[in-house]
Amino acid sequence: MGRNWNFNKQMKTTLIRTSSGNFSIIVDKEVYIGEESTKFAKFLSDYLKNKRKKFNNGIDIGSATGIYSFVLSKYCKKVIGTEIDKKSITNAVLCAEKNNIRNVNFEIANLFPRNKEKYDIIVSNPDYILENKIDKFYGGKMLYDILNKVNEKLSNNGVAIIVCTLPIMNRKPLILNWLNKIDFKGTIKIKEMGYFVNYKHYKSQKSKGIDYFCRYFIVLEKSKIKKTTIKRKIGRKILDNIRMNIVKAASNVLNR
C-alpha cells in the first residue's frame, strides 16, 4: 500500500515530459523549480539517451524536487540527490514515491556527501544569487565550488552536466575565464541558452563591468585531453552589440 502523502494546499503537481519518460513532480511552494528545470531535464534526458550507455552511479547536486535524479535513475544503477535544504529532501522523497523510483536516495549534504566516492555522472543547477551587492563570485559561488571539484569527483571517463548563469563582463564571458582555470582533463562544451538583464540593479552592475547575464548548459566529459569549445549561433561581437543595445534601451525606459 502507498504512503499516506502529506500533500497540502501549498503543493502543486506538474508533469515533466522527457525522452526518458514522464515524471509527475509535486512541488512545495518553498522548493525550487524554474523554467530552466524542465528544459535542462529534457536536455539531460536526450544526452543520456544518445549515449546508449549505463552508468554505475550519478549525483544530482542541489536536487530540490529531484527531477534530474529521476532522469538519471533511468541510466544509472544508483543515484544520490544532495541538498542543503531539508524541505527539498522531503519533497524529493515524495516525488520518488509518486513516480515509483527506487534507485535514488536523497540526503542533506554540502554539495557532495562526506566520503571519497567518485561519480560517473554529476548534474547540477547551482543556486544563482542575483543581488545588487556583487560578491567576488558574481552570485555563482555554488557553481564555482562545483567546477573546482569536478575533476576530483568524476570517475575516469565520467561526465558533468551543468546548467548555470554567469555574467558577460566587459564583453567577455566569465564562464570561459572560470573554465580555463579549473584543473579539468577532458572536453568541455558550452551551449548558450539565453540571456537576461537584472534591470533593477542594472546601473550598479554596469559600473562593475557586467554587461548582461547568460544561461549555459555545460557538458564536461573527462578524458586525457583538454579542449574547450563554445557553441554559439552567430559571431560574438555582433551578438554582443545587438544585446547591449537592447539592454541599454530597455534600461533607459525602465529607469526613467
Ligand SMILES: C[S@@+](CC[C@H](N)C(=O)[O-])C[C@H]1O[C@@H](n2cnc3c(N)ncnc32)[C@H](O)[C@@H]1O
Ligand atoms: C537553482 S536550485 C535547483 C533545483 C533543481 N535541481 C532544479 O533545477 O529544479 C539550487 C538548489 O541547490 C540547493 N543548494 C544550495 N546550496 C547547496 C549546497 N551547498 N549543497 C547542496 N545543495 C545546495 C538549494 O537549496 C536549491 O534547492
